[in-house]
Amino acid sequence: MPSPFSLANPMTAFQVWFVVYLYLLPFLLYATWAALSVMDLSERSEVSGRMRWGALVILVPLLGGAWYLLTAAGTLKRSSRIPIVIAGLVVWLIPLAIGIWLAGGPLGPKALS
Amino acid sequence: MIRSAVTFRRYTKYLICTLWVAAGLSGCGKPEPKLTGTVLVSMADNSYSPAIIRIPVGGSIVFINAGRNDHNAIAVDKSWSSEKTFGNIKMRPEDMSEIVLTKEGIYPFYCSFHATPDGKAGMVGVVVVGNVDYTPPGTRGVLAAVETASGVTRRVPQDYPTIQNGVDAANPGDLVLIDKGEYTEAVFVTTPSITLRGVDRNAVILDGKFELATGIMVGGNGVAVENMTARHYTLNGFFWTGVRGFRASYLTAYNNGDYGIYAFGSTDGLFEHSYASGSPDSSFYVGQCAPCRVVLNDVTGEYSGLGYSGTNSSGDMYVINSRFTHNRSGISTTTFDIELNPPGRDTTIIGNVIADSGLDNEAAGFYATETLAGNGIALVGTHNNHVERNYVARSRNNGIVVVPILDRHYWPATGHVVRDNTVLDSGRADLAASGLGTIGNCFSGNIHRTSLPWGLQALNGCGKIRFPMASDLSGDTTFFGSIAQIRMGQFTLSDYRTRPTPPPQVNMPGGADAPVTPAVHVFAAGKLNLDAIKTPREAAPMPPAKLL
Numbered sequence: 001m002p003s004p005f006s007l008a009n010p011m012t013a014f015q016v017w018f019v020v021y022l023y024l025l026p027f028l029l030y031a032t033w034a035a036l037s038v039m040d041l042s043e044r045s046e047v048s049g050r051m052r053w054g055a056l057v058i059l060v061p062l063l064g065g066a067w068y069l070l071t072a073a074g075t076l077k078r079s080s081r082i083p084i085v086i087a088g089l090v091v092w093l094i095p096l097a098i099g100i101w102l103a104g105g106p107l108g109p110k111a112l113s
Numbered sequence: 114m115i116r117s118a119v120t121f122r123r124y125t126k127y128l129i130c131t132l133w134v135a136a137g138l139s140g141c142g143k144p145e146p147k148l149t150g151t152v153l154v155s156m157a158d159n160s161y162s163p164a165i166i167r168i169p170v171g172g173s174i175v176f177i178n179a180g181r182n183d184h185n186a187i188a189v190d191k192s193w194s195s196e197k198t199f200g201n202i203k204m205r206p207e208d209m210s211e212i213v214l215t216k217e218g219i220y221p222f223y224c225s226f227h228a229t230p231d232g233k234a235g236m237v238g239v240v241v242v243g244n245v246d247y248t249p250p251g252t253r254g255v256l257a258a259v260e261t262a263s264g265v266t267r268r269v270p271q272d273y274p275t276i277q278n279g280v281d282a283a284n285p286g287d288l289v290l291i292d293k294g295e296y297t298e299a300v301f302v303t304t305p306s307i308t309l310r311g312v313d314r315n316a317v318i319l320d321g322k323f324e325l326a327t328g329i330m331v332g333g334n335g336v337a338v339e340n341m342t343a344r345h346y347t348l349n350g351f352f353w354t355g356v357r358g359f360r361a362s363y364l365t366a367y368n369n370g371d372y373g374i375y376a377f378g379s380t381d382g383l384f385e386h387s388y389a390s391g392s393p394d395s396s397f398y399v400g401q402c403a404p405c406r407v408v409l410n411d412v413t414g415e416y417s418g419l420g421y422s423g424t425n426s427s428g429d430m431y432v433i434n435s436r437f438t439h440n441r442s443g444i445s446t447t448t449f450d451i452e453l454n455p456p457g458r459d460t461t462i463i464g465n466v467i468a469d470s471g472l473d474n475e476a477a478g479f480y481a482t483e484t485l486a487g488n489g490i491a492l493v494g495t496h497n498n499h500v501e502r503n504y505v506a507r508s509r510n511n512g513i514v515v516v517p518i519l520d521r522h523y524w525p526a527t528g529h530v531v532r533d534n535t536v537l538d539s540g541r542a543d544l545a546a547s548g549l550g551t552i553g554n555c556f557s558g559n560i561h562r563t564s565l566p567w568g569l570q571a572l573n574g575c576g577k578i579r580f581p582m583a584s585d586l587s588g589d590t591t592f593f594g595s596i597a598q599i600r601m602g603q604f605t606l607s608d609y610r611t612r613p614t615p616p617p618q619v620n621m622p623g624g625a626d627a628p629v630t631p632a633v634h635v636f637a638a639g640k641l642n643l644d645a646i647k648t649p650r651e652a653a654p655m656p657p658a659k660l661l
Contacts, residue, residue: 008591009471009487009509009540012603018594023587102597 014102021095026062029088033065034058036084040073047072151175151211151521152401153451154238156184156204156224157347157370160326161238163354163377168453170243173213175451178204186212189221189232217243248303258305258335258358259285262629266290276300276309276319276329283307288629291317291341299325299346305333306358306631311341312624314363315617321346321369323610328366334358337632340621344368345610350389353379360385360632363621367391368477368612372398373417378453381406383635386619390415391612393479395422396440401452404428404459406636415439416475416612418482420467423460425452429636430460433646436467441478441486443467443505448494450521458496458528462503464646471509477609484595487511487540494518497528502648505536505543512536512561516588517548525550532575533558535648544569547588555579 007015037057041050053072056064066089069081076084150172155162157179166174176195178184183203187194196202199210202225214220220240221232228236241247263286270292273279277300279289285306293316300319302309309329311317319328319341328343328350335358342365343350350366352375353359359382366373366389373389373396376382380402389396389412396414398421399407406429413436414420420437423430424447437443444467448456471487478486485491487509492498494517505512513536517525525548536543536559543561546554546569555575556564564570565587572580598604621627 007541008595012594012598014598014601014603015591015594018590018597019587022593023590099593099597102600103593 017095018099021092022099025092025095029092030061030065032088033062033069033085036076037065037068037073040068040075043075047074150453151451152453153177153449154186155179155371156186156236157326160236160348161186161224162326162348162371164238164330165241165247165332165355166238167241167247167355167378168214170217171213171215172242172453173211174240175209175211176204177209178206183226184224184236185226186210186222186238187225187230189223189230192220214240214242217245219245219247256285256305256333258333258633259631260306260633262286262288262308262631268292269296270294280304280307280309285335286629286631290625293317295320297322297325299327300329302329302331302336303333304336306335306633307333308337308339308629308631309341310337310339310621310625310627310629314340314342314365314620317341319343319346319350323347323370327352328369330354331356331359335631335633336360337362337630339363339627340624342366346370349373349375350392351375352377353382355379357381358631358633358635359383360635361387363387363619365389365615365618366396367615368609370609372396373414374398374412375400376407377401379407380404381634381636382632383407383639384409384412386411386621388413388415388615388618390417390615391477391609392417393477393606393609394482395419395445396437397421398423399426399430400424401454402426402428402430403454405430407431408433408636408639408641410434410639413437415615416477418442418476418478419445419485420470421445422447423457424449425454425457426460427454427456427458431641431643432460432462433464433641433643434649435465437465437470438468439470439473439475441471441476441482442491443470443489443508445485445488445491445493446495446498447491448518448520448524455520455522456494456496456524459498460495461499461501461643462490463499463501463643464649465503466506466649467503467508468506470507472507474605474607475613476607477612478606480599480604480606483599483604483606484592486595488514489536489539490514491516492526492529494520494524494526495529496526498530500529500531501533502646503534504649505534506538508539510539510541511545511565511588512539512543513559514542514545514547514588515551515554516546516592517551523550525552527551527553529554530575531556531559533648534560536561539563541565545588546573548586549589553579 066085150169185195195210223232224236265287267279269279289309291311295318326348331353337360339362347370349372350369355378361384364387368391373392375398377400396417408431420440420443467489470489488511489505489508490513492515515526542563542565544564556570557575
């Protein structure tokens with residue numbers, strides 16, 4: 001069974017960094033935001049369209065959960081919900097931007113001589 | 114005529130930045146083959162590669178300075194130049210400039226630093242735009258290819274002091290027979306249907322001394338080159354460009370600065386019983402042809418960035434009964450927008466041994482091949498390849514991997530059939546599929562232990578429902594991690610000039626007295642029997658893996 005982290009050989013700090021921030025972190029954010037949203041929905045029977053919200057949160061990864069937390073969640077304070085989403089985006093998007101910058105430059109001339 | 118100029122840096126950043134948008138849109142439908150008209154031309158020190166370029170009206174040429182000197186490209190009639198598009202008469206190493214040509218015609222061009230302004234000597238090239246007849250300079254008018262040998266033998270050096278003299282004197286159907294010796298020449302062949310033959314494969318040596326560009330470059334149809342060696346050229350050992358009908362038989366090419374044995378924009382050809390090693394790009398390369406009607410049969414590629422590389426080589430393209438060992442990557446079929454006719458498709462890879470890919474640092478390479486390092490067979494943004502009955506062992510990363518590529522477009526890898534291969538001891542996974550849109554591929558009957566994602570063969574069997582979730586993104590992220598790593602200088606490449614000298618290779622049966630057969634109707638004459646090919650085994654006992 002290969003490693004679930006699927007690192008190329010030789011394993012380097014760059015490989016780990018890219019896999020963690022650009023590959024694994026979005027799954028973590030999806031799980032976190034979806035879990036918080038579903039938990040909120042389950043505790044608020046007064047919310048109309050709970051099934052539609054639930055479907056949105058589950059079936060539209062990241063965006064569905066973030067949208068619900070920012071606009072509709074009720075059991076968490078607004079001062080908690082917004083930082084959860086914003087902090088998650090910052091932790092993901094800043095490394096993503098750095099990754100694009102690192103991988104987006106020239107590889108060098110074809111010939112070595 | 115002139116639209117834009119971009120530096121290499123801006124260009125690649127643009128490509129990467131569009132990944133995240135393009136990738137999100139890619140999985141929605143089957144991509145359609147799209148004809149584009151861009152050709153990549155490398156500026157080496159001091160020559161263009163390729164030097165003769167055909168593009169459609171409205172097509173473009175992307176010049177990249179791949180050398181260490183400053184270069185440029187200026188049309189002899191001054192109608193266009195890289196100075197106008199790039200903004201500076203000097204294109205420094207890694208700079209890139211795109212020139213769009215909208216008017217049909219023939220455009221000789223030159224580098225003002227390394228050629229005469231009439232485009233006749235030095236670092237020169239020609240762009241042929243549209244459907245225009247073009248005869249390369251130095252030829253005696255338009256000579257027709259012939260199907261039978263003339264019976265005339267022109268001996269070098271007995272009758273002609275240099276190979277080029279012999280070639281220039283030859284008529285279609287002639288044999289240019291080269292005696293033992295070392296020839297420091299860069300030969301350009303435009304006469305069709307001639308045969309260049311060495312009397313002894315290991316003793317007829319073209320040596321570029323790391324100063325000349327290409328050992329033998331062929332621009333005429335139906336030319337066969339047999340039984341000799343080319344080494345130490347800054348670009349290629351043997352090179353056919355823009356021809357119909359070609360054959361490389363019993364050739365050896367080693368420690369050349371770009372490719373060993375190379376066909377570009379050429380169709381109806383055969384590479385057979387040949388050996389190439391120590392090329393930073395690939396030992397054997399077939400680029401930009403559709404349908405190719407090209408066969409690689411019984412060739413060996415070692416210690417190169419890639420053993421075999423095919424970019425946009427599509428249709429009746431076969432790699433069979435061959436051996437690719439100790440390369441950074443064994444076999445790669447690739448799609449690039451910077452060559453005509455993307456995507457690459459319909460390549461058949463059967464009965465090959467691919468081993469020790471990326472396992473050590475003995476292979477030559479350059480920065481881009483390092484991104485593919487460690488893969489036995491990589492199907493990169495191509496479509497509908499058949500990979501069957503190969504023996505793939507000890508790949509540092511993946512034995513057989515199917516991945517997308519981002520160039521100007523995002524090209525998913527789809528429709529590949531991977532079956533009945535033996536894939537062993539890969540460092541990451543024996544079978545792997547990665548990337549958005551990497552769907553519609555099937556895996557059946559492969560002997561393997563690991564796959565990424567897990568259950569790849571079970572969920573994507575040939576003839577079964579192929580689950581679209583059986584491709585992940587981890588391969589993409591590790592690929593971009595590799596690029597970042599390379600950009601930060603965390604890699605080591607071996608100099609192509611110091612790669613191992615190969616042992617003597619088998620001579621052509623019959624040697625100088627073998628029948629002379631011009632390279633016409635080569636593909637049809639080959640009579641491929643793919644069903645008879647069995648999965649090979651390594652000739653030597655498997656040494657213990659080093660990096661697993």
